[in-house]
Amino acid sequence: MRHFLSGIALAAVIATGAVAPAMAQNLFAPVVYVNDSAVTGYEVDQRMRFMQAIGAPLADADAARQALIDDRLRVQAATEIGVEITPEGLQEGLEEFAGRAGLDAAGFIAQLERAGIEDGVFRDFVEAGTVWREVVRARLLPQVRVSDAEVDQELQRAIETPVIDRVLLSELIIPAPPGQEAQALQLAERIAGSRPNEAQFAEAARQYSATPSAQAGGRLDMLALDNLPPSLRPIVTALQPGQVSQPLPVEGAVVLFFLRDIQGTVRAGAREQVLDYMTLRLASVxxxxxxxxxxxxxxxxxxxxxxxxxxxxxxxxxxxxxxxQGTAARLASLDPGEAGVVPVGAGADLVMLCSRQPALAAQAEVATTALPEDGVEAAVPQPSQPEGIPTREAVRSQLFNLKVNAAAEGYLADLRADAIIRRP
Incomplete structure (x- = not known):
């Protein structure tokens, strides 16, 4: 979506030229039936242009056709359970989607129409997504649960993941003199869209980059993340090694980055644990x-x-x-809910582990009997969340969304398997 305007320019190029009468006739012929609902060649062509306009990856005819098949299944599933979208709901969805490009719905539609894309393509796309959310909410949300154990596991993983502080980058800086900005952006998008590996990116850098690093295939030495401009850090940290960034227009140029490697440091105290446990002294082992x-x-x-x-x-x-030490050693071998024995002289301690969690995620508890109106609570220091560590609520929400998305994909796959999808 960030490159909506450049995508529109690409779609406009595709849209130029007259369509021969025979080709136009073929375009309106069905290319696939989805439970007897026809998808025409014209719809595939329009959806492909729309996908290119919004910067969707691999926006070819096969991808457009599959997207239309899935949308038919989504709408049919909604109809089956009585889900309909109101005109107000559709307009709200159009405005929300257009807002991602910094436009209102009318402005977004005008941009599409200038690229030869009918407004109905946009409306159908939003309608399918909107009714599908209602289907997911009705059919799947009640079944999704996130346990405390899952939150604990994900929180521990986040805490023990090294904090990225050094990166190995390659750069490709394409000159964009006045009047040639669009061409530079299109070239950058073509390079990024090809998903180059390191060798391919290096070859493109040697061919197109205008900086001294071009001779080395754009390769830069190890950089401290803090040395990068603040606006660039989230772009770099969003990449995985082997990925290229989306084109970044700057004054007089368009920049691409290829992430070769990352290095990080485990945060202090990441492996320290806090244990909730019970002990009971008994007469014998x-x-x-x-x-x-x-x-x-x-x-x-x-x-x-x-x-x-x-x-x-x-x-x-x-x-x-x-x-x-003796108790800690025994607890180390226990899972939550398990009990063990620690000999103590003639007797023994039963020890039971209730839970373990990373120390950095443990929330301090402040005991107070002060009444709300006397203002004492406001003066009690509240525990702060360590930097870079998500809250339990944020982790639970993230896991819930992942589970919902996975369930939705599974349900859509079931709809595909049960549907009659045939070509004429």
Whole structure:
């Protein structure tokens, strides 16, 4: 979408020239049926131009045809459960999509029409997406769940992922003198759209780049991420090694970057854990082992221990370094909800792990009895989220969205499998 205008220019080139009568007739012939709903060659041509205009990757006829098949299935699934889009809902969807290009719906449609793309193509595209969201909401959302364990696992992965602080880049800087900006941008888009590997990018840099690095295929030495301009850092960090950036217009040039490698540093304390655990002193190893074999989780321990000794159970949350060595060593081998035994003199401690989480994700708890109106709470320092670490709520939302998207793709695949899709 960032390159909507350049995509429009490309589509305008495709749209030029008259269509011969025989070709026009063939364009309106069905090319595929989706449960007896016809998709014509004209629709495929229009969708292909639309995809190119919005910068969709691999916007060829096959991709356009498959996109139209999927949209037919989405709309049919919505009709089956009685989902319809109101004129107001459609207009809202048009405005929202056009807003991504910095335009209102009318301005967006005008740009499309200048490129030979009918406004109905845009409306059908938005309508299919809008009703599909309602289908997903009705059919799939109630089935999607994200467990606390999944949040813990993803949060730990995020914390233990090294923080990128050094990058190996190659650059390709295409001159864009006054009056030639569009040509430079189209060349850059053609290079980026080809998804070049490192050798191909280097060859393009030697051919088109106007900087001294061109002789070395655009290769730059290792750069500290902090040395890059702030506006460029998110562009670079959004890439994976082996990927090329989208064209970046700057004054007098268009810039492409190829990410060759990244290096990072594990954040301090990333592998330190905070454990929530329980201990209970018993008379013998045998007693502790017998209770450990029957208990089925931390909440169950109170009932299994019985009313006489349950009050002696101690539950606490502490970092690994603050836990007695023998207890910490036993906890290290336990999964949440498991119990073990630590001999202590003639007796033994039953130890049970309730949960473990990265120390950097642990939320400090501040106990206070102050009433809200006396203002004391506002003076109590609140724990801050360490920089670069998402909150549990953000992680849960991200996992939920991933699961919903995966479920939607699976449901669409089922619709394809059940549909009668045939060519004339």
């Amino acid at each position: 045998a007693d502790a082992a017998r209770l450990a074999a029957t208990v089925r989780g931390c909440d169950d321990l109170y009932g299994q221990a019985g009313p006489d000794i349950a009050p002696q159970i101690q539950r606490q949350t502490a970092s690994q370094g603050a836990i007695p």
